[in-house]
Amino acid sequence: MEEVLSSSLYTQQVKKLYKVGELLGLDNETLETLSQPERVIQVKIQIRGSDGKIKTFIGWRSQHNSALGPYKGGVRYHPNVTQDEVIALSMIMTWKNSLLLLPYGGGKGGIRIDPKKLTREEIEQLSRKYIQALYKYLGSDLDVPAPDVNTDSQTMAWYLDEYIKITGKVDFAVFTGKPVELGGISVRLYSTGLGVATIAKEASEKYIGGIEGKRVIIQGFGNVGYYTAKYLAQMGAKIIGISDSKGGVIYNDGIDVEKAFEIKQKTGSVINYPEGKKVTNDELLISDCDILIPAALENVISKFNAPKVKAKIIVEGANGPLTADADEIMRQRGIIVVPDILANAGGVVGSYVEWANNKMGQIIDDEEAKKLIITRMTNAFNTLYDYHKRKLEDQDLRTAAMALSVDRVVSSMKARGLL
């Protein structure tokens, strides 16, 4: 039991925060405050299932910090979602938004369900009920949800419709990641993957002599994993391993990303990819490669498998895939870890463009949006790289990234008299 508790994502995040706090000279009071979300709302959601029976689910929205602006972060649908996890993910969003200099605080939502076991109609009902329970706490200047694990532009369209019906406010900027017809930008769909690929390329240039021909393994083939693979292949990398929840495949001659995508669409999993060797997710993470991109769920690399990882660079496509112990092992082994709060921030930067567009009346076109995402990500990487080199070279990149983010949040809280 203790092992389970001490490995929770929240515990991991608090550990990482205290480490940074010590380096920044923050007192315990401040760290205690930053560890706690400003508000957590728990909701009971009941729907009538297609069999006529009532089904009950539990969901949350955690609003971690609003010192820099309205809360911002996705909503995930997953059978393992807990309140503790949602709080930890909202804390990660606070640091991510701060690091990317976005005018947002951090928030996150989740519903504890297995969407694979519900019909589309049931998921629509559930999504609408979630907004009925939470609309008072949402708004384009208050809290702006977006897609996350197992949610997408259709989910956002249901959210928006329900929000407008209840409040009478036709405010498209209250959700991001929407369909293009509802004020979305087409770039948002692939902006997280584009950002992960951009950062992997920058990191490769700085640390391993460029991206061309580098062998990449990606865990997870959802929105983030698929688009990361697609852009990295376009940049000249060789995708040699991919996986999803059913398992993975390693093919050293290089996986055809579009073929893998079609196979997943048709058969439900990339394990049916015809060439190469089938592996479990655990085997995939410790297979030989240059760049490893965990783009599925949290805590997949811990003290147990960290010593066996063979990659030279790890780029965190998912939120929180490495535990604090794994971070320390990678630092000792000289493996570069590009942290989630930078690596997967392309999604929320895309959201920011969409939100700003909705507020200003759709004046940024797709081409500009794409450029803005790439520029913001590249600038954030370079700022972090320089800061790490100048100030914290003996620490890992995450510690340096968090130092920049936490410092900005703390300064804004001090200016407002909150600390």
Ligand code: GLU
């Ligand atoms: N769910 C994404 C993340 O974890 C995007 C959040 C957003 O766009 O608000 O960063």
